[in-house]
Amino acid sequence: MVNYLSICYNENIMANTLLIYGSLTGNTEGVAHKIQEMSQARGKEIEVKNALDADLADLTGPYSSFIFASSTWDDGLPQADFADFIERVSASKPNLSGKKVAILGLGDSNYVHFCGATETIEQLFIGEMAGQKIIENLRIDGYPEMEENQTALKNWVDKLVELID
Numbered sequence: 001m002v003n004y005l006s007i008c009y010n011e012n013i014m015a016n017t018l019l020i021y022g023s024l025t026g027n028t029e030g031v032a033h034k035i036q037e038m039s040q041a042r043g044k045e046i047e048v049k050n051a052l053d054a055d056l057a058d059l060t061g062p063y064s065s066f067i068f069a070s071s072t073w074d075d076g077l078p079q080a081d082f083a084d085f086i087e088r089v090s091a092s093k094p095n096l097s098g099k100k101v102a103i104l105g106l107g108d109s110n111y112v113h114f115c116g117a118t119e120t121i122e123q124l125f126i127g128e129m130a131g132q133k134i135i136e137n138l139r140i141d142g143y144p145e146m147e148e149n150q151t152a153l154k155n156w157v158d159k160l161v162e163l164i165d
């Protein structure tokens with residue numbers, strides 16, 4: 001009985017979507033948790049994981065949708081923890097066909113390679129691993145708290161929650 005109940009409970013709280021983020025100064029981390037809250041308020045659970053703790057098993061597990069979120073540093077590169085995650089999964093290149101993918105970048109358009117990380121992420125998880133791109137990439141320019149960024153984030157999440165399971 002206890003086992004039966006715990007299985008039911010786990011099924012109820014199991015999220016179908018995993019958001020993996022890389023963040024150096026906390027901006028992407030903050031946005032990741034905001035997305036989780038906004039989505040939860042609309043009835044969709046999203047699990048959030050720091051790229052530091054993410055590995056191949058996260059991609060090959062039961063999730064049907066992924067949100068990959070990274071800031072850009074060092075002339076267009078993904079944030080270091082996200083870059084390390086990419087390195088960990090690149091060797092085996094799991095097939096993500098049938099899995100939904102959304103991509104979020106934080107950056108600053110004063111830099112030449114604005115949100116360059118989104119291009120690297122798209123190339124890998126969609127181009128090479130065959131994930132299904134379900135929504136245009138969101139690129140946050142500057143502080144996430146700025147009104148235009150808040151509006152862009154809200155509009156993006158409104159669309160996203162309709163597309164993920």
Ligand SMILES: Cc1cc2nc3c(=O)[nH]c(=O)nc-3n(C[C@H](O)[C@H](O)[C@H](O)COP(=O)(O)O)c2cc1C
Pocket residue numbers: 022023024025026027028029071072073074075076077079106107108109111112113114115116142
């Ligand atoms: C030294 C430095 C290099 C940066 N390089 C880029 C860049 O090449 N492209 C870009 O779009 N943003 C760049 N940024 C902006 C950061 O990506 C932006 O501040 C972001 O919000 C940081 O998010 P995080 O705290 O989640 O890491 C750079 C910022 C700094 C301080």
